[in-house]
Amino acid sequence: MEARALDLTFETGDGPVHALRDVNLTINSGDFVSFIGPSGCGKTTFLRVMAGLETPTAGDITVNGMSPDEARRARAYGYVFQAAGLYPWRTIARNIQLPLEIMGLSKSERQERTDRVLSLVDLEGFGGKYPWQLSGGMQQRASIARALAFDAEILLMDEPFGALDEIVRDKLNEELLDLWARTDKTIAFVTHSIPEAVFLSTKIVVMSPRPGRITDVIESPLPKDRPLDIRDSREFIEIAHRVRDGLRAGAKES
């Protein structure tokens, strides 16, 4: 993904809202990129631009050499939101199968994919349950399974673990890293948590308050294989400091 000089202004009843300003970024295949910045700085908007759901006012963006809209039609993306977004009247398996039904896959193929992704997120045997029968963390894993079932190369994750307690979040962070290593997906991940961004990412994108600009892009020197206790290492703490400094500097300028 390549973004060059992206600008986006929303026209609203109360006047224009300048959401993104001069955003330049490269995301390589297999990267795990986190976006961190204050509320309203345009993180979600940028993800939506990548997905072809929002059109920039100026600048260029390509995804796998295509326009975001073409990439969306080529099913390059899977999406995971903050709220798991599962339909309460469908079982977990039927939730996962919904996009596959829309894609027109045969019943046996839908079943095969559902089993595979449920096992990837460690939810074997839960396909027949309804969302309300699962804990918040399990619902979020089911939502990730649904995005994986699509088999898209790029996963867009918008604060998927924001509503979960820290212990569940830690566990899902570890599981997500493991999944990423096994599936070789490219992940764009929005978070408000510095430790989460540093723990997960190969690249951390720090954004300033609105209009969202990129104030720092940190290429993580941490190894791909990361146990949770890497968070106590000197390297980890140094990166976390740099993110915090970037957030502070951005807040001061605006």
Ligand SMILES: Nc1ncnc2c1ncn2[C@@H]1O[C@H](COP(=O)(O)OP(=O)(O)OP(=O)(O)O)[C@@H](O)[C@H]1O
């Ligand atoms: N469709 C829209 N029309 C008008 N304004 C919008 C629209 N979508 C987003 N905005 C505004 O653009 C700005 C950026 O919003 P966005 O949701 O991208 O921020 P964010 O960084 O993801 O915030 P948060 O961390 O709170 O989720 C906000 O001021 C928001 O109100």
